[in-house]
Amino acid sequence: MxxxxxxxxxxxxxxxxxxxxxxxxxxxxxxxxxxxxxxxxxxxxxxxxxxxxxxxxxxxxxxxxxxxxxxxxxxxQGDFGRSLANKREITELLGTRLWNTLFLAGYAAVIAVPLSLALGILAALYRNSLYDRLVNSATLTSISFPEFFVAYIMIAIFAVSWRWFPAIVNVTAETPLDERLYKAFLPAIVLTMVITAHMMRMTRAAIINLMASPYIEMARLKGLTRRRIILHHALPNALAPIINVIALNLAYLVVGVVVVEVVFVYPGLGQLIIDSVTKRDIPVVQACSLIFALTYILLNLLADILSILSNPRLLHPR
Incomplete structure (x- = not known):
């Protein structure tokens, strides 16, 4: 300890x-x-x-x-000053906007993390199969397109053509949770498509690398099924790199939502910083940038701590 x-x-x-x-x-x-x-x-x-x-x-x-x-x-001391554009306290501007950004990032994470782990484990379980190749191709395709392009395609299909979801996410502090989840679904899916590939491929690679370890060979010689070997022997020891990539992608979710928020006119920190740059509202730009940096640093710290707790051997690197 x-x-x-x-x-x-x-x-x-x-x-x-x-x-x-x-x-x-x-x-x-x-x-x-x-x-x-x-x-x-x-x-x-x-x-x-x-x-x-x-x-x-x-x-x-x-x-x-x-x-x-x-x-x-x-x-x-927590004093961010006043906005040059409207003379309001910056903390008032950041309060709701920060919550909106964290809500969108959390919404995407709740979808992306279980989906990535499931896809990665199944890809390792059925390595080199048709499923493995299809999933790898689909995820690589999803991260090959810029976020704004994917967002506009989603808007064109699901908002304009089919009218299933709104193209503009106009939520407020009084918006009920079910309505907020409905309106923020499209931007959450766009963010999910961006980060799922990285987490899925890291999960697959970490498990496959461990499959050549001596203790895995011993488990095979004992007659254990491939499913049991992966879930009960390989996966627990592969948690450290998986946790690292999940934490890094969660950090990206928080600090990388700027483009998605602008496309969907989502009232988060990303939209606020773009508006403030346009108005030359320097104190707000500085405050938002520092919050993004602090969030990224804290999530990286959390990744290090969780990785070491999941694999104490990392405390004593060779």
């Missing part, structure tokens, strides 16, 4: 360092954007005096490193 706690502490320290570096990149990237924020807000008819006054109000006349450390300190 001490070794696990030490590993967790090391991963947390590395995660904090990574988050610090990412915050530097986010701030520097925003600083390097062309144009002046004050001029964008006031418009082309603004006089130099009004631009200078607004820059002072926004704190843009101070050195960049001072503004960075003030921004980082406020973020650490």
């Amino acid at each position: 001490d070794a696990v706690l030490k590993m967790v502490a090391q991963r947390l320290a590395l995660g904090l360092l990574t988050l610090f570096v990412v915050s530097l990149i986010i701030f520097a990237s925003v600083e390097m954007l062309p144009g002046d924020v004050a001029e964008e807000i006031l418009g082309q008819s603004a006089t130099p005096e009004t631009v200078a006054a607004l820059r002072r109000d926004l704190g843009l006349d101070r050195p960049a490193h001072i503004r960075y450390f003030e921004w980082l300190g406020d973020m650490a």
Whole structure:
């Protein structure tokens, strides 16, 4: 247990360092954007005096490193500042949007994870069969197309032609759960198609790699069926790489929903960050980017912890 706690502490320290570096990149990237924020807000008819006054109000006349450390300190205390576009507290904007994004990612994960594990186990169980080849071909095809292309195809078929699901996912905080599940089904399926292939192929590969191990040969010599060997002997030892790829794909679900949210006009963080970039609402862009980075880092940390708990030998690499 001490070794696990030490590993967790090391991963947390590395995660904090990574988050610090990412915050530097986010701030520097925003600083390097062309144009002046004050001029964008006031418009082309603004006089130099009004631009200078607004820059002072926004704190843009101070050195960049001072503004960075003030921004980082406020973020650490949970103060995201105010939106430049509508003067609302950014925490108010993020609350519902973050929940919507997490709901969509969780919806897709609930479909994708069991489906991927089932397809991967069956592909390993019936290796080189017609089923194995069909599943591999179908999953490779699904990840070969860009997400927006798959989304528009789904909209054209299921929303426009057949009218089974809405093309625009207009949900609010008051939307009932059953209605929310119905409206968000198409974007959830698009995300499922994107990540299922990676998880399915990793499950299949991890199990097949273990099938050549000596203890698997011993199980075969004992006369155990192939199904029992895979489910009771190979799968438990293949959990570490499977958990890793699942956690990484879940991280992608949260931070990679931007394109899907924009296509379906889904009111999540992805749509918010795109709208904020268009309006040059820099504080909102920075807050959303940092939340995405933090989510990715936390899910990677969770993947490391779960992998080691499922296979303690990883604590002592050779």
